[in-house]
Amino acid sequence: MTQVNDQILVGGEWRQGRGAPVRPLDPATGRELGCLSGASAEDVADAAEAGARAAADPAWRGLPPHERARYLYRIADLIERDTDRLSALQTANTGKTRAETTALVKSAAGTFRYVGATLETAEEALTPSRGAYLTMSVHEPIGVVGAITPWNSPIASEAQKIAPALGGGNAVLVKPAEWTPLIALELGRIATEAGLPAGLLSVLPGKGSVVGDAIVRHPLVGKVSFTGGTATGRNIAHHAADKLMPVSLELGGKSPTIVLPDADVEQALAGIMFGIFSSSGQACIAGSRLFVPESMYQEFVGELVRRTEKLAVGPGTDPTTRVGPLVHPKHRDSVAAYVDLAREEGGRVLCGGRAPEGEAYAEGAYYLPTVIDGLDNTARTCQEEIFGPVLVCLPYRDEEHLVELANASVYGLACGIWTRDARAAWRLARRIEAGTVWINTYKQFSSATPFGGFKESGLGREKGRDWIRAYQRQKSLYWGTDEAPLPWAVG
Ligand code: NAD
Secondary structure (H helix, E strand, O other), rough: OOOOOOOOEEEEEEOOOOOOOEEOOOOOOEEEEOOOOOOOOHHHHHHHHHHHHHHHHHHHHHHHHHHHHHHHHHHHHHHHHOOOHHHHHHHHOOOOHHHHHHHHHHHHHHHHHHHHHHHHHOOOOEEOEEEEEEEEEEEEEOEEEEOOOOOOOOHHHHHHHHHHHHHHOOOEEEEEEOOHHHHHHHHHHHHHHHHOOOOOOOEOOOHHHHHHHHHHHHOEHHHHHHHHHHHHHHHHHHHHHHHHEEEEEEOOOEEOOOOOOOOOOHHHHHHHHHHHHHHHHHOEEEEEEEEEEEEHHHHHHHHHHHHHOOOOOOOOOOOOEEEEEOOOOOHHHHHHHHHHHHOOOOOEEEEOOOOOHHHHOOOOOOOOEEEEEEOOOOOHHHHHOOOOOOEEEEEEEHHHHHHHHHHHOEEOOOEEEEOHHHHHHHHHHOOOOOEEEOOOOOOOOOOOOOOOOEEEEOOOOOOOOHHHHHHHHHHHEEEEEOOOOOOHHHH
């Protein structure tokens, strides 16, 4: 049984939150993992004030970047030391398989290391002088930033915000998703153990409409980095506009995964299944719309369905499991409602389309991997993000038809292309409206490569050498080089 410690991290102090309780579940069994005190708006205010003090303290603000990097390296080492424990906790709270949660923990450690390395090598610019002065462009911390994360990839999502926010010289208030608060609190413990000065990191679980909203609106919070649904992101952007505060938004997706006639079929099938069914489809970048040429449609989709029916569904703790439970029974119900909608819209459910039967699944939030076709591209189930193990398949006539269908979406997060034809891959990769395009691979991430969405999939980028810049303010300095006074006021 997982031990849940009922304390949250507010401005450097571990204490009981003053907000509504948070009750994380194990979605494989439906059992509560414990009850912890959520944060209140007052806790957010305390955290913001302590954060502002800690960020302004010369002991932090005056620290050269390579010394800030040391904290990030220490945190990375401690995350790695605790990989097993963190992976087990994450599997208990999200239902993901141990292989997936181990990869997420390692990716979080990698994020802290990569950001540390960019800190050691980030340069300020001496810009070309255009007068009797030297000009410099430098970057400074914002002060206190908010980091609001979703439930689908905890630890990786939090690390992607905490590392560059601290690296940029700020204090950070983290608000994890209500269903998955446990790992963020563990990160708080690790940062404390790493000796991070008190107040620089607060972890504030609770309801988005209370705790998240209080973070976004707090006058001391100078930037919010948000990952989550598009509707929530839009709401946060409205509040940010009122404060004229910068926001980064990593939002939803309905990403096309495209088979070209010359694709390596084995590679395409494996990649498409991984792209939609790993993490039970609960990934912003899930390849949830499959496009196949009319000429090979029946055969390709038939084989995909045969293989999908064989995927092992079970608890994340079973090493043979490929598809774990969904994160929460309420989310499973939402996915099931979308499949019912697909039926009403005229779709044919080729496999799945229901919860698995049997005692082993009775209490968990399971749903079978599902393949649907026969829908028009304008159907809601082809346009809206389902965020579960549900793939819609659509045939296309030629490249023009394909591009038109693939780009007919409010989203633009990712795309997969399966082909041996390098020229066709290049052409398509440049024509599809998506922030990331994978060619003959899918769902791969590199800290060194910027990530973010087009259209309603988001604003701003995470990762890459400029990662910390999203958490800093740019300042220009002019150093006069003339000994004489400026001529205008000379008597
Ligand atoms: P969500 O938008 O419901 O919640 C995300 C976070 O925002 C949670 O912590 C929530 O408590 C908080 N929140 C909710 N209302 C708020 C408010 N009014 N003010 C401030 N904060 C508020 O999303 P979710 O259901 O937790 O996650 C799934 C969504 O996240 C999907 O749409 C998915 O595509 C998206 N996502 C995007 C990326 C990306 O990088 N683009 C990555 C992962 C998930």
